[in-house]
Amino acid sequence: MEKGIRVGEKVSKYPIIQGGMGVGISGYRLAGNVAKEGGIGIISTADIGYREEDFYKNPVEANLRAIDKEIDKAREISPDGIIGINIMCALNNYAEMVKEVVKKGIDLIISGAGLPKDLPEYVKGTKTKIAPIISSARGAKLITKLWRTKHDYIPDMIVIEGPEAGGHLGFKLEELGEGENPIPLNERPKLEEITVEVIEEMKKVEAETGKEIPVIVAGGIYTKQDIEKFINLGASGVQMATRFVATQECDASYEYKQAYVNCKKEDIEIVKSPVGMPGRAIKNKFIETVKSSKPKIDKCLRCIQTCNVKETPYCITRALINAVKGNIDNALLFCGSNAYRIDKIITVRELMQELN
Ligand SMILES: Cc1cc2nc3c(=O)[nH]c(=O)nc-3n(C[C@H](O)[C@H](O)[C@H](O)COP(=O)(O)O)c2cc1C
Structure with missing residues (x-):
């Protein structure tokens, strides 16, 4: 085989x-x-x-x-x-x-x-x-x-x-x-x-x-x-x-990878996403901020079919670009449940x- x-x-x-x-x-x-x-x-x-x-x-x-x-x-x-x-x-x-x-x-x-x-x-x-x-x-x-x-x-x-x-x-x-x-x-x-x-x-x-x-x-x-x-x-x-x-x-970015190395089990949580499905990510300043306020979206890039710019909790494109570039505090840090290991x-x- x-x-x-x-x-x-x-x-x-x-x-x-x-x-x-x-x-x-x-x-x-x-x-x-x-x-x-x-x-x-x-x-x-x-x-x-x-x-x-x-x-x-x-x-x-x-x-x-x-x-x-x-x-x-x-x-x-x-x-x-x-x-x-x-x-x-x-x-x-x-x-x-x-x-x-x-x-x-x-x-x-x-x-x-x-x-x-x-x-x-x-x-x-x-x-x-x-x-x-x-x-x-x-x-x-x-x-x-x-x-x-x-x-x-x-x-x-x-x-x-x-x-x-x-x-x-x-x-x-x-x-x-x-x-x-x-x-x-x-x-x-x-x-x-x-x-x-x-x-x-x-x-x-x-x-x-x-x-x-x-x-x-x-x-x-x-x-x-x-x-x-x-x-x-x-x-x-x-x-x-x-x-x-x-x-x-x-x-x-190195910072993103390092966020995985540094995270603990309790830092990993389920988050809401503009895609309309739940997601899993590392808890950070960004997640705390979007829970209580809705960041202003200056320009919609029309990336996701299901995203409604008036109601979306945040712009996922910008949050993910911040992640890949290492702007960690303003980023959505997607990860699997085992990232803490x-x-x-x-x-x-x-x-x-x-x-x-
Ligand atoms: C940072 C990150 C980004 C992901 N982005 C996508 C994506 O753009 N499209 C997709 O279909 N799956 C995406 N996934 C899911 C993975 O492709 C994969 O199926 C899943 O994470 C496997 O579980 P594991 O991370 O525990 O190994 C993403 C996962 C992670 C960790």
């Missing part, structure tokens, strides 16, 4: 996908080095053009230009490795981004924060493979049925993201133990259970269609033993993000050796 993950003609050395992290946290340097070291490197497209001169004037063009450059630079680092792109469905320029990366011949597109209903339309007849991110067996069943009936397409991979992940979470506040009626711990969704259910669903589709659908598991996976646990449950691999933030090659910044190679 292959140890790595198959993406079309290519197979990664290790069963590890480095999860996409916006804004700019997983750019070409991290993704290229992960691919070079035997994993699958994922560049996030979310406002990837933030360093372009015209970003605030022409965000769409700046992002499209930047993604081309990022893919080229990642390819320079790893000409033969597997490099993919994470595109959130909630982005306003979703279709344009997808078309651009397909044109660049990207190996894989992973899409969450909503259901990527029409993603197959853009990749048919190309070598690009596609994977939806789901948070339940119901979600996996729904998107698979939709792709099969509407596009005659079977997912090339399924990524399950559980409640311990970083960034936006596909769960209700209550399911995360928050909100007005938090669900007791032992009744909350568990990644292990979701994994078993999704694999069962995908096995049925595999039996019907003869196509293999690797199931990849994400959210709170931290050690080699964690990876082995999910492989033993039948997963083909894992997607990890938090651990890759604290690597030398990660595209984030990180105590030093290491290289991607060292991390891959530790995990395999």
Whole structure:
């Protein structure tokens, strides 16, 4: 049996996908080095053009230009490795981004924060493979049925993201133990259970269609033993993000990485996001400020479909750009629930050796 993950003609050395992290946290340097070291490197497209001169004037063009450059630079680092792109469905320029990366011949597109209903339309007849991110067996069943009936397409991979992940979470506040009626711990969704259910669903589709659908598991996976646990449950691999933030090659500022090293368990909390989904982040001055007041938004960049500038608690683009640049007090510091376990910044190679 292959140890790595198959993406079309290519197979990664290790069963590890480095999860996409916006804004700019997983750019070409991290993704290229992960691919070079035997994993699958994922560049996030979310406002990837933030360093372009015209970003605030022409965000769409700046992002499209930047993604081309990022893919080229990642390819320079790893000409033969597997490099993919994470595109959130909630982005306003979703279709344009997808078309651009397909044109660049990207190996894989992973899409969450909503259901990527029409993603197959853009990749048919190309070598690009596609994977939806789901948070339940119901979600996996729904998107698979939709792709099969509407596009005659079977997912090339399924990524399950559980409640311990970083960034936006596909769960209700209550399911995360928050909100007005938090669900007791032992009744909350568990990644292990979701994994078993999704694999069962995908096995049925595999039996019907003869196509293999690797199931990849994400959210709170931290050690080699964690990876082995999910492989033993039948997963083909894992997607990890938090651990890759604290690597030398990660595209984030030193200050961001150091915030992971310094944070304690009680500093990590569930936050509201303009995307309309809960998120997980490190408690800081910014989070405290937006709880009690609404920062003025001078110019809306129209990044997220679901964001209503009049009601949004803050501008997520600006908060995430502050994060990647190291303006930590004014930043939204997304992280997974295990970020507090990180105590030093290491290289991607060292991390891959530790995990395999
Ligand atoms: C800083 C950060 C930013 C993230 N940004 C995105 C994103 O832009 N799109 C997305 O689909 N997932 C995003 N995620 C989720 C990761 O890709 C990944 O699936 C998840 O965090 C895995 O859990 P782990 O961090 O515990 O390993 C982000 C996670 C982190 C930690």
